[in-house]
Amino acid sequence: MKKEIYLAGGCFWGTEKYFESIPGVLSTEVGYANGGTENPTYEEVCYNDTGHAETVKVEYEESKIGLPYLLELYYDAINPVSVNRQGGDIGQQYRTGIYFTNGADEPVIHDSIKKLQEKHREKIAIEVKPLLNYYRAEEYHQNYLDKNPGGYCHIDTDQFEKAKHAADVSRIYPKREQDELKKSLSDLQFTVTQNGNTEPPFQNEFFNEFREGIYVDITTGEPLFLSSDKFESGCGWPSFSKPIDAEKLIDVTDKSYGMVRTEVRSKNSDAHLGHVFKDGPVDKGGLRYCINSASLRFIPKEKMEIEGYGDYLNRL
Incomplete structure (x- = not known):
């Protein structure tokens, strides 16, 4: 079954590349989510305090990768206690967030966040909300690092290698x-x-x-x-x-x-x-x-x- 989740994790160039590398992910797209304006441009999101977060729409095959494991991989690529900052990027648009379209995903996400909090003394800064709105980003932002291999990325290269070889054992060896x-x-x-x-x-x-x-x-x-x-x-x-x-x-x-x-x-x-x-x-x-x-x-x-x-x- 194909499912979707929207993940904000800093600059969406690297975040998209990271998620598209994961086996079981069917497609990715970058855009602007949960802000206060309609059809914002990149410049407006960066400079006009629109409230949008740079977000990656992730479609995945649930029989190959489950949401709990996908979220674990997401946590690996972010600083989960950082507020409005990932890597060298600072601003509300770079906040971390998990935005869901299926209400059944909400308790799964909160349980995952609870387990993540147990590993950190500082409060987890990832916001969890329904997807209120989402607008596809301009074409030149889509698959940016594929078009610009030497482009800026805040995610370490070893994280991409881990993503390429990620395997959800709960799907390979399901609990009975x-x-x-x-x-x-x-x-x-x-x-x-x-x-x-x-x-x-x-x-x-x-x-x-x-x-x-x-x-x-x-x-x-x-x-x-x-x-x-x-x-x-x-x-x-x-x-x-x-x-x-x-x-x-x-x-x-x-x-x-x-x-x-x-x-x-x-x-x-x-x-x-x-x-x-x-x-x-x-x-x-x-x-x-x-x-x-x-x-x-x-x-x-x-x-x-x-x-x-x-x-x-x-x-x-």
């Missing part, structure tokens, strides 16, 4: 409903991943599995750990020195059973995986990810290509 998980998982797998239980040590599937391969989230198939980072810890559960990507996991303080530990969950599926401790091999970073076998599915090296994990073969 509880009823579906109950049917597809064993009782142990369900209670461990959904209820935070722990399987017995030394009596689980992968504690002594040391073949080459990849370990994926049992609930979604998302890659989490590689055999090259697995080691024998003697604890009775699979132990890894690091995940494939730390951004795929979230840490949660666990005060159960009279202890204070750090629980590890899958960010995408919210499945309980295990715990992480600081008693791992020093030469590998000093961490020990103690993970339940019931949270994982192991795919041996010889089957990785056919199961769609061939891109990880050179990392074993």
Whole structure:
């Protein structure tokens, strides 16, 4: 399904180029949004205090990229606590804003902003409003950096590279409903991943599995750990020195059973995986990810290509 969102993030030349680089974005257009005049010109927006924000209209394919992930990428390209300024550009037209046309998007946006605020001490300056008005900018502003490759841009080049390779794992490895998980998982797998239980040590599937391969989230198939980072810890559960990507996991303080530990969950599926401790091999970073076998599915090296994990073969 094609959806749209309007994003203000400073000078729209670079902001448009950034969003058009993201897989799943179908089209972009620059314009002036939520101001107090009709059909403004660029000069009027810059010098006549029209109240418009330089804005990018983003059309995207929801089956390939969801709004929460698109907003995360947006936050990466802006300073979210800066008021009326992005990079060297100063003025109300350079404010940050998320403007929606579908009321169903509003709670999604506010939830996203709430999570962003938790990462910042200063107040988030991004305004969230319905799209009140929008006027397409002059033709020479459309795809400006494609027409002028050396033109001004306030976004770092590494952000463009990240945008080109962005992948919304929630679409690639979608989270499944509880009823579906109950049917597809064993009782142990369900209670461990959904209820935070722990399987017995030394009596689980992968504690002594040391073949080459990849370990994926049992609930979604998302890659989490590689055999090259697995080691024998003697604890009775699979132990890894690091995940494939730390951004795929979230840490949660666990005060159960009279202890204070750090629980590890899958960010995408919210499945309980295990715990992480600081008693791992020093030469590998000093961490020990103690993970339940019931949270994982192991795919041996010889089957990785056919199961769609061939891109990880050179990392074993």
